[in-house]
């Protein structure tokens with residue numbers, strides 16, 4: 486694991502207990518059990534609250550507080566005490582009597598939550614994204630129905646079963662023979678935001694091939710050796726980020742101008758100085774990009 490710390494969205498949560506997903510009697514009993522907790526999710530957001538001691542927690546409600554039709558209920562798993570957790574998809578987040586609770590998305594709180602809460606939220610948000618966008622059968626066009634406690638959609642017309650989709654994407658820190666790092670600025674990023682290159686894996690392609698192709702397409706740099714570092718789910722809406730270190734075999738940069746506006750080679754000293762002077766912005770947020778850069782930099786990144 487990069488820097489010995491788990492990535493924000495790839496922390497161990499609870500046991501997904503997938504063997505219960507087809508057991509309707511077990512699911513009904515779990516849903517109505519008084520110890521069961523429910524996470525309401527709507528449009529990628531959930532309710533969170535900040536505790537007096539400075540932590541951020543999910544707002545979980547008992548299942549009897551959460552009237553439900555089964556088509557919007559996803560089983561998330563069980564914890565070591567045997568407590569069951571469900572997500573409930575709604576058109577809007579519920580109001581609360583107190584105002585400590587606030588709506589939040591994964592980008593905002595994914596790095597603040599406990600391991601259990603981060604695991605629950607990333608699972609619930611990923612399922613919701615998929616459910617919302619796969620209401621019709623990709624084989625015959627008819628409406629699909631939720632099955633397997635939210636982890637399958639089944640077509641009532643042709644019988645096809647559709648499983649949650651995950652799109653692999655590669656994200657890579659490229660270094661050269663002087664151990665400089667290649668960082669780029671995407672067309673839509675603000676001035677000064679430089680980070681690792683990234684892109685989607687194409688059909689019929691290995692992830693290593695995708696790293697080589699994306700670096701050449703975006704920055705015109707040839708890559709030789711590629712080594713895998715770590716992954717994290719990235720449900721915006723349905724990606725899995727696969728992190729790599731890659732070694733360049735050429736140094737001339739030719740950006741594509743479509744995805745990457747500008748790219749530069751940074752020595753560690755260049756990088757430290759550029760952040761200190763405000764020439765570039767330090768990486769923020771929950772992306773694996775910051776960890777890849779930190780792995781190259783060799784110590785916690787300067788904060789500007």
Ligand SMILES: [Zn+2]
Pocket residue numbers: 622623624625626627640641642643644645
């Ligand atoms: Zn069908």
